[in-house]
Amino acid sequence: MGEAARRKAAIEALKTRNVLWLASLSPVEHLIANAAQRAYDGIVIGLGMTEGCYHLAFFLREYMRLQHSIELDVIVGWVNDGQWDGATSHAWLEYEGKKIDISLHRTSHPDAQPPGDLVVLDHVIRKGAVTYQYWVVLPERARLALEQMEEDSPELSALIRKKADEHKRMVEFSKSPNGAAEYLSQAPSEGSYTALLRRM
Template sequence: MGEAKSRTKQYEQTKQSLLASCDGDAKVVAGSAIKLFERFILPKHYTRGCYLVTMVLHRFLAEEHGIATIPVVGYVNDGTDDIMISHAWLEFDAMKTDLTLNVVEHPDVIRPGDVVVLDTVLRPGVLHYSYHRERPAEAIAVVNRMLSDPASANIARHKEIEHEAMLVRSRDASLMDAYIAGAPLDCGYAAMTAVLR
């Protein structure tokens, strides 16, 4: 069996095992997340949308199924250095769902991570990212160095501002709704949730 076929078979087995182990709301969360990954993110090669995907899935589960989830805006680290990248994922019953680290625009720059649904790795990435709600001192020191370096200060400042704005949006329903409403039509709420119905 070729490597691609083997990966596909492993993905399908892991997916079926996860769905079989879930019931009630957990099954709805897992099924919705998997559909969003398989029917929207993969075929569209949708990248750089962690905030939007997380907020759309959060809103869909609440509005369509009455399921409470937590959109988390935190940081991920690829284990190769102390740099923490702003990132969003969804939590349900203290279990993490992250659909957006596996499909990346420039895999030579940002290495693909796992597709995680309810703490289960469905599709392994090249790297296994760690998740953090806050940055440790080492990561803050890296940011401070970047902010003081004229070569990296502008991008570092932009990323700090973006993270803070997304953190505020993730905690305020009206700001979250406005952010979702401002998305382009081809990747907005209606486009993403159409594949979930």
């Protein structure tokens, strides 16, 4: 079997797997999966959005709450791509413990931050270059690696501290009942809830 035939077979197998997965979903999960795919197509791809994990998580939470009365949890935690010992602040959504992450599949610097899987309700819709590890709490090994980076580089130290402050603020938004709406109210007009809703 040639390379083109192998790729075609892999694509067909993925399509079949996705069809079977969709058939297994509850009505609520269908609404979530449909919204996640539309947000990915219309916002991530349509607007060329990268590094938008907080924005996408808070927007989708508000969208599902306002349009469908479905509550999703915004999780602000950490991810690692397997290429270093540290971790990067990241946000994703969960519904009944199942992960929804549409922001890591497209990155602005794929060489430095490889694209991850496109995940909806724990199902990999599209494979990324790597599969990220997710943590709600920063592991000790990652914390030590970030501290070492701070010691080694004053430039990186300032960036790491800035990101740590941002992470803390996002955790506070995620834990507040009105945090998603408050976060989005502070966004520039092109990133407002109304502007993103038009892309759905």
